[in-house]
Amino acid sequence: MKIKAPDTVTFTKSGFCPGCGHGLAVRLIAEVMEEMGLSDKLLTVVDVACGSLNIESWKFDTVLAAHGRPLPVAVGIQKVRKDNPVVAYIGDGAAYSIGMAETMHCALRNDNILTIVINNSLYGMTGGQCAPTSLPGQVTTSTPHGKDPKKAGMPFKVEDAFGGFESIAYLARGSMTDAANMNKSKKMLRKAFDKHMAGQGFCLVELLSPCPTNLGLPPLANIDWIADEMMKYFPLGEFRGGA
């Protein structure tokens, strides 16, 4: 089987750390866009975070929104560019903490936006602080003795918050820890893009992603940690619109 990463992401080298999951997620988006013939039409909105490094390493038209606010910017873009796919590419900190109000109201209004959340269980670019998705006992730069669930709460699960929203088009969680899960995650993204292009409403795909630099783990130990620890709290699957 002949295979080559799409030119939309390979024309230059990425600036991500070794083992970073952004490179994997970006390639999945580029592959799906190539399959659907939408590589020239995709409009993306990125956050002030590691995901913003894509602005020079992918060929898609991109807007860099204020921190945590790619979703309202994406909604604005979608209102005037109704025929283009519009993706808000954000991290777990932006989606579930800094921009939680925006995420919540986009889902409530069922805006026709495709949200891709890269969940690495902490804040990446700012130096690995505790996020709502951090696991109990997880050592981060702001919880050096481990996250205490009594003080900081249990990890935020998007399916608990939005799984009951009957109107939203698609809600799923994939993982980027091995080749089989990469294929499953790609199918989720394809399904989400299909629903998005059909104008069915709010789609959110969360991808569990390694962040070896801030977790202080070698890349391979990081994907083991995701499989062994993170997936206990973040089950994979489709929670809305899967059928």
Add this chain to the structure above:
Amino acid sequence: MEKLYIEPDRCKGCGYCVRACNKEALYFTGNVNQKGYDTVAVDDEKCNCCTACYRMCPDYVFEIR
């Protein structure tokens, strides 16, 4: 005949591909690239072009053609 091609200058030495390879065809060479990362190479005798390394590579090092 299909063959796996590697672009060592893109490689950051994470090792995801070495783990993903069921045929144990990929290995670290000990040679560093321009950025100073240990890079991978393939044993063509063992490789069956299954694409698992391509799927797990965050830096688009692999191509099968």
